[in-house]
Amino acid sequence: MLNPQQNNDSLTVKVAIAVPLSRVFDYLPHTELAAFKPGARVLVPFGRGSKVGVVTGTGPSTVDAAKLKKITRLLDREPLLSEEIVQLIEWASGYYHSPVGEAFSAALPVLLRKPGAKQPQAPLSYKITAEGQQLDQAALARAPVQSQLLQFIKDSKSAVTGGECRLFDARWSSPMKQLIAKGLVETTVAQFPLEKPLPLFALNDEQQAAADAINNGLGSFYPSLLYGITGSGKTEVYIDVARNVIASGQQVLVLLPEIGLTPQLLSRVRAALACRVEVLHSGLNDTERLLAWQAAVAGDASVVIGTRSAVFTPMPRLGFIVVDEEHDGSLKQQDGFRYQARDLAMVRARKLGIPIVLGSATPALETLHNVSRGLLNLHKIEKRAGAARNPVMTLVDSRGADVENGLSRRFLMAMQEVLSRGEQVIVFINRRGYAPVLMCEDCGTMSDCDNCDAHMTVHLRSNRMRCHHCGAEQRIPNKCKACESDKLIHVGAGTERMDEFLTERFPGNTVLRIDRDSTSRKGELQRHLMMAATGEAQILVGTQMLAKGHDFPNVTLVGIVDADRGLFGADFRAIEQMGQLIVQVAGRAGRAEKRGAVMVQTRNPEHPLLEKLLAQGYSEFSNYLLDERKETAWPPFVHVALLRAEAEPPGVAHRYLDEIRQMVGPVATDAVNVLGPAHAPMERLAGRYRAQLLFMSTQRKPLHHLLSWLRPNLEQLSSSRKVRWSLDVDPHDML
Secondary structure, three states, X not given: OOOOOOOHHHEEEEEEEOOOOOOXXXXXXXXXXXXXXXXXXXXXXXXXXXXXXXEEEEEEOOOOHHHOOEOXXXXXXXXXXXXXXXXXXXXXXXXXXXXXXXXXXXXXOHHHHOOOXXXXXXXXXXXXXXXXXXXXXHHHOOOHHHHHHHHHHHHHOOOEEHHHHHHHOOOOHHHHHHHHHOOOEEEEEOOOOOOOOOXXXXXXXXXXXXXXXXXXXXXXXXXXXXXXXXXXXXXXXXHHHHHHHHHOOOEEEEEOOOHHHHHXXXXXXXXXXXXXXXXXXXXXXXXXXXXXXXXXXXXXXXXXXXXXXXXXXXXXXXXXXXXXXXXXXXXXXXXXXXXXXXXXXXXXXXXXXXXXXXXEOOOOHHHHHHHHOOOOXXXXXXXXXXXXXXXXXXXXXXXXXXXXXXXXXXXXXXXXHHHHOOOEEEEEOOOOOOEOEEEEOOOOOEOEOOOOOOEOEEEOOOOEEEOOOOOOEEEOOOOOOOOOOOOEEEEOOOHHHHHHHHHHHOOOOOEEEEOOOOOOOOOHHHHHHHXXXXXXXXXXXXXXXHOOOOOOOOEEEEEEOOHHXXXXXXXXXXXXXXXXXXXXXXXXXXXXXXOOEEEEEEOOOOOHHHHHHHHHXXXXXXXXXXXXXXXXXXXXXXXXEEEEEEEOOOOHHHHHHHHHHHHHOOOOOOOEEEEEEEEEEEXXXXXXXXXXXXXXXXXXXXXXXXXXXXXXXXXXXXXHHHOEEEEEEOOOOOO
């Protein structure tokens, strides 16, 4: 505690800067100390240049004042980040043992991290003036575009945005300037005219019970899991609660794992709530993202829909949080500041005293464990919304001769029948490219990546081979590099090869491929999903991008190719993720009046876990896995942190972690197990050799006590400069 008599001249400003050090930096104020409030940005000298930092507080320094530098400029008169968000970031930095400056940086839009970035102007809209209303259109006969544009604005009955004008006529900008110069149109800050909301939908009994319970929890911390099968109408429950939250003058935050889910949810929320809804995700450019963020901060946006980083968005009247598809691994940041957005959303809701709903058809085992411990209220929806019925699920043996290009004859016959009825089919194959391996038929040499312990994937249409781990690529060779034979064969199938095969096999039907390669250009994913939803394409071939939350009402058959991969994965979550993926993909079938069918192809049709999943459902499958995790002492029954290291020379990372283990030995208590070091499951990645050290404990406190000691010691250790290392608390994968 500071001495009340202490002179303010001896106090410094504490600044968090985005560097990989677990500390804040002391600077001398360039103006009165009271101006520097936590959450405000400052420009400070750092190294040979300048950096933008965030003020975390003021206080005395242990460094001689003569050695301290002065702050260059205070960038915000009022804190940019609210006190609530500052506390959340500091808590997250401590829990994940991540540098606080990197945590603050992750919470800010890109433009606010740059010292010279100009604040973008609020978007403008255009409305007709009284003079414009009275003008005879004949007066603009010699300027037809101006005349048409003026009539468009007049017919709109309200202000129009630049985007709407661009849709009306791509040449709109110059004619608009002329209309403004003539006093016929005037600009205003963009308005968000509210459409009349859609009538309230009728919830079924299960939906209504869930909505009532959550609505009764408004105004208090009410954490719950909405465990609803695919197609059960979880979104309608979210919207029902959101209506009440918005009616009370509060805001709603919705977190999604993928930007691909945003457009569909956005249109439903806007139509149902008739309020200003903003989105925050990586598909926006920097200006669009900042404007949406500012609308949330100002309280102008009633609903914010975003991917994981949106959890840090300041919202002054936040009253309700939704985390949809809460099981999805994309909610965990895998590099830099490695936080789990779902868990931070829970922390935020608890601190604010507001309800939070985690929604999923396949909840994470951690979430189900928290339900069993009484930490989450459970609301189940076990029947599909409306007239939709659960699909019929079947295991199909894909061994033997009755397989054509990876698809069983039984599935191909079912496809023919479904397509003849004018319905759609999804073929799910979680492998991009044409073939996963190029192999020499004479000597057996495979197309391995020079930088990774992995094969290169054949992308035939672009005549390239690519490593999906490090991004390396090369032309497809004509000869084997080992024996120079020209007998090179494609082993296995990916989405590209499946697309080619099905186009030939079912002529007259449009095949649409949806994967990272086919949707890499901006707007392509939305265009592909629209083609799928409208029935423009009859056969949909894709990866996980097809599995998550999309509603294709005319899909009545789903085929899952090679469902076995998760049964033998190196990661302890592999089987859980396999089950979630199968259920999620299966959920795309029969979401309207027509009943769907799902065929799961497997080379292990007698495997007890696959049989349990299809016969008894995800609930029994997850209960079995929880019992197994408890017996084997894996999360969620223990708490885990993973120290990863990598270096170019072989053995360096492993020796480094061995040194860390020796260093930790005298400090670690019996409550923390230290396992390793061990080679990573894929030891060589992007030309660097990787190893890892695992920390496990049945209690959080001793584990975090050890990590709090370890992190600063790692930063000071001279051998840490010879490797790249990272500390991952609650890792989602062990690869």
